[in-house]
Amino acid sequence: MPQSQTPVDPAGKSRAEPKQHHLVVVGAGFAGLALVKALKAPGLRITIVDQRNHHLFQPLLYQVATTILPTSDVAWPIRNLFKTRQDVTTLLGEVVGVDTSARRVALKDGPPLSYDTLVLATGARHSYFGHDEWEGAAPGLKSLEDATTIRRRVLSAFERAEVSQDEAERSALLTFVVVGAGPTGVELAGIIADLAQRILPKEFRNIDTRQARVILVEAGPRVLPAFPEKLSAYVDRALARLGVTVLTRHAVSSISDSAVTIGDAGTPARTVIWAAGVTASPAASWLDVEADRAGRVKVERDLSVPGHPGIFVIGDTACVMRDDGRQVPGLAPAAKQQGQFVAGVLKARLSGRSTRRAFSYRDMGNLATVGKGAAVVDFGRIQLKGAIAWWLWGIAHIYFLIGTRSRIAVALSWLWSYATGRNSARLITQRDVHAGKP
Amino acid sequence: MPQSQTPVDPAGKSRAEPKQHHLVVVGAGFAGLALVKALKAPGLRITIVDQRNHHLFQPLLYQVATTILPTSDVAWPIRNLFKTRQDVTTLLGEVVGVDTSARRVALKDGPPLSYDTLVLATGARHSYFGHDEWEGAAPGLKSLEDATTIRRRVLSAFERAEVSQDEAERSALLTFVVVGAGPTGVELAGIIADLAQRILPKEFRNIDTRQARVILVEAGPRVLPAFPEKLSAYVDRALARLGVTVLTRHAVSSISDSAVTIGDAGTPARTVIWAAGVTASPAASWLDVEADRAGRVKVERDLSVPGHPGIFVIGDTACVMRDDGRQVPGLAPAAKQQGQFVAGVLKARLSGRSTRRAFSYRDMGNLATVGKGAAVVDFGRIQLKGAIAWWLWGIAHIYFLIGTRSRIAVALSWLWSYATGRNSARLITQRDVHAGKP
Structure with a gap:
């Protein structure tokens, strides 16, 4: 790369070419995506690593499992989301460890990734409680x-x-x-x-x-x-x-x-x-830091890892406390808020401002559905159930989907399923590797 | 089942309760589906067996392989297609042999199926020419x-x-x-x-x-x-x-x-x-009859198997000759015509009419596309290429899809892909079991 031609200002700040800073984000779930989307700064280069090539809209995954939605309605190629962001590189890779002293992320295949700042947003997987x-x-x-x-x-x-x-x-x-x-x-x-x-x-x-x-x-x-x-x-x-x-x-x-x-x-x-049950990804063991019983990393108020100000853990992998002592729930809106919050912390740090901020969770309510026409919505003081809740549930989920095509496709699949009873994806595909199962 | 109350006519035909006749159709590709759709007769019971739960629209499968279409756009549950046909039973099962003397089809899992008439429409698979x-x-x-x-x-x-x-x-x-x-x-x-x-x-x-x-x-x-x-x-x-x-x-x-x-x-x-290259399914070896080099069963002019008037082979598994000595091609329209033809033969047989008919292939033309705006259409005397051929190709494929939902879904996927360059199904799913491949 050619040397910068900008004369170095002795004060070292205002007129200098900004120093390149490399942020590595592991995991393109709700937390990781929200962070990268909210963060763009001069001199900042971002690499987002995920073991899948797609972001998954988890809240509707159960509808794939039950034939209502095709797989492609709830998943988008990660790199396509950052097509126009020249500062963002997407890598398909499985992280197997972090060397905090050398500031490097180890990948299963391929060379390690050096970082200046690291964000782990690696989510959770099922837990069988020891079974x-x-x-x-x-x-x-x-x-x-x-x-x-x-x-x-x-x-x-x-x-x-x-x-x-x-x-x-x-x-x-x-x-x-x-x-x-x-x-x-x-x-x-x-x-x-x-x-x-x-x-x-x-x-x-x-x-x-x-x-x-x-x-x-x-x-x-x-x-x-x-x-x-x-x-x-x-x-x-x-x-x-x-x-x-x-x-x-x-x-x-x-x-x-x-x-x-x-x-x-x-x-x-x-x-x-x-x-x-779910258990957090092994981020705590990669970092060799304290975790709660569900394997989540106990983070500071600014979501950084104790003793590692340059490493953040967000989303389902983080154990974050609310002001009232309860834990922030493992929901998509909470993950997004954490991603956006860390984007703000990093923006402030990169521009040299003080960053003594604490994450505060805004409870946006909680929704669940039980079938055609039946759902519940809990907004705290306001609670809804039945058809109104169901419509609200549907509209909220369409709204939070990524991209116009997905919204049209999901709406079409739902309309079809509810109007005709013919679900879009009643397919038996792939053999089961588990013995005795089809 | 209760005994029939209809008095038996000594002549044994006109007034009698029609004798139950069991037709087993193996394979729900274009040939098998066309046959079952075209055939409904008093006293006829049909069982359609396929090793998949879905019919596959093969002509667009390559678009699934290349991220343009989601899997669910080109596949439909077979049993859903015959929901209203109480005379049709759909079974998911893998046929492993035919006992022609006992008139039974052997399934890999489950009891054998007895038949009065058998139609094998089991298609083709790739051939690696001995490799x-x-x-x-x-x-x-x-x-x-x-x-x-x-x-x-x-x-x-x-x-x-x-x-x-x-x-x-x-x-x-x-x-x-x-x-x-x-x-x-x-x-x-x-x-x-x-x-x-x-x-x-x-x-x-x-x-x-x-x-x-x-x-x-x-x-x-x-x-x-x-x-x-x-x-x-x-x-x-x-x-x-x-x-x-x-x-x-x-x-x-x-x-x-x-x-x-x-x-x-x-x-x-x-x-x-x-x-x-493709090779026919092992139908010839199940029946122990003569096959051509591609493994296709050499059938009679009425598509029945020589020496087995109660067994028919249709579609890509059959070697059918045209009047000019050329072979009927392995295309969807040819398979459909064969299914419809055998439906006619069986209708005639079941109503006691003579069935000395010979299958005659109507060449509906041949289409292929090469990418956005480029295709070729061969109608014999008329040949088209370029944009007109491409539109014709698209319209023909939408037309031949099964069901309104698929037509809308495929049209939407194409529109999206061609207008925005964002293909609908750019997903990496499932691990490869083949060593060394992702």
Whole structure:
């Protein structure tokens, strides 16, 4: 690169060519994207690294798993989002460690990346509470592959039941267990029940898909524990109307390819979906710093890592406290706010201003849906349920999607699904690598 | 089932409850679907078996492989197509053999299926001309999984080139070889070149994607050998304009993960796609009857199998001769015509009429496209090329898609792609099981 021709000002600030500063952002989820979008500064070069080539709109991933949306409606190529940002380089790569003293990020393939500032926004993955052996039989829902795996298993269960001549086998194939009654679990159970009750019955000749059982298991006392009790009760009734059996205060003690033990009772079931717990990415172990029980890095008020002012952790990988002592929830709006906040901190630092700021979470409310026409919205003082909440839920999700094409495509898929009952993506694709599963 | 209450007519025909006749159709491609759609008769029960849960619109599959269309735009659940046909049962199953004396079809999983009449419409798969070891390094394009595999490899090659610091490695990653210059090969090469030249350049920072080489290899003397020479020459020029290197009269003698030997010269290339040859499904060996060199069953003039009047073979699995001694081509319209023809034969048989009919192929013309605004259409006496042919190609493909939703979705994806250069499905999904490939 040619030497700068700008004469160096002895004061070293105002007239000098800005010093190149390299920011590495790991993870292009809501937090990482929001940060890069909000941050552009003279002399700042940004590299965004992700192990996927796409940003995933997680809040609608369960609709891919349940045939309503095609994979391409909820995922966008990351580098396409920064096409016009010459200061941003996108790299597909898997981070395997951080050398904080040499300020380098180690990639699984390819040379290490040097950074001046590092932001880890690597999200979370499912946690099986020490039972990792359950993962094969009970996949969670974090990636497009997880979604197509669940879709394949749900659809294959109906297909295999149609062929089966063994009554017990048929019954096990038509039993679907969803573990965990947070928003994802509730939404999955609701749509699987809807598939069995409304979408599929006319298409099978040997089985009555309405005989399928959908069981939603929750260890806590009620569904949607993060919502007010009144809304939980409404969702509980909505699930019952859809034909979902809700078992609260029930823990799962074993999961195999053929059965689930709920409490003390074994239930033969061929399809189990895990929506019960998440654990943070291994960012804390890369940095060798303190983490909470869920593996999240305990960050400072400005979201930097204690002892490492040049490293920030944001999104689901960070344990951030609110003023009232509660934790900031693992929701998309919280992740975005953290990304935007760190963008502000870095802008101030790069221009030499003081940065004694503390992150403050603005609660934008919480939404969940249970099926056609039923949803709950919690704005704190204002709480909505039913059709109004459902419309609000739909509009909010379309609004937060990235790009016009996705908005049109999702709206079209929804319209089609709700008007005709023909879901857009009822495809069984890829073989399952897990033994015994289709 | 209750006994029929209809008194039996001694003549045994006119007034009797029609005898139940079970038709088993294996394969829900163009031939099998057309047959079932056209055939409904009293007393006839139809079972359609496919190893996939979806019908695939093969003519546009290459657009899935090249990021233009999402998987769900070209595939429909088979059982959904026959939702209102109570006489049709759809089974997901893999046929592994036929017992012609017991009149039973053996399935890999599940009990065998008894039939009165059997139609095999099991299509074709790629043929590596005795070099099956090439399949891992050079996937063909027959299934949705093939398409997502090719999509992943093409996109990953650009991603890996962006990270690579080795000039030779980078060059090999940016070399794409398509083997076979029939319509699929031409279309794949054209779009990969378009991706490299027009869609991707602004999104990469370390590489110039316009340096990518796309090589189309054809053993014969010209591209699109099934088209008139004049149209081949036009396509040849169109490919050159897109930046594709066309090597006709060149044979591929070896393919590995790192290089392709074309003629005598080794070309380092990390992405190779096979579009050179197909072989019929193993229907001939199931039936233990004579096949041609491509494995197709030599059928009678009424498309039944010699010596087995109750078994028909149609579509790409059948070797059907035209009156002029040429073979009926392996195209969607030919497969559909065969399905409709056999529907007519069976209708006649079931109503006791004579069925001495012979299949006659109506040539509806042949189309191929080479990229934005360029296509060729061969109607025999009338030949078109350029923009008019391209519009005709697009309209014909939209028209032949199944269902309104697919038509809207494909039209939307095309419109978006051509207007904005943002393809709908630029996703890298699933890991490659083939060693050394992303």
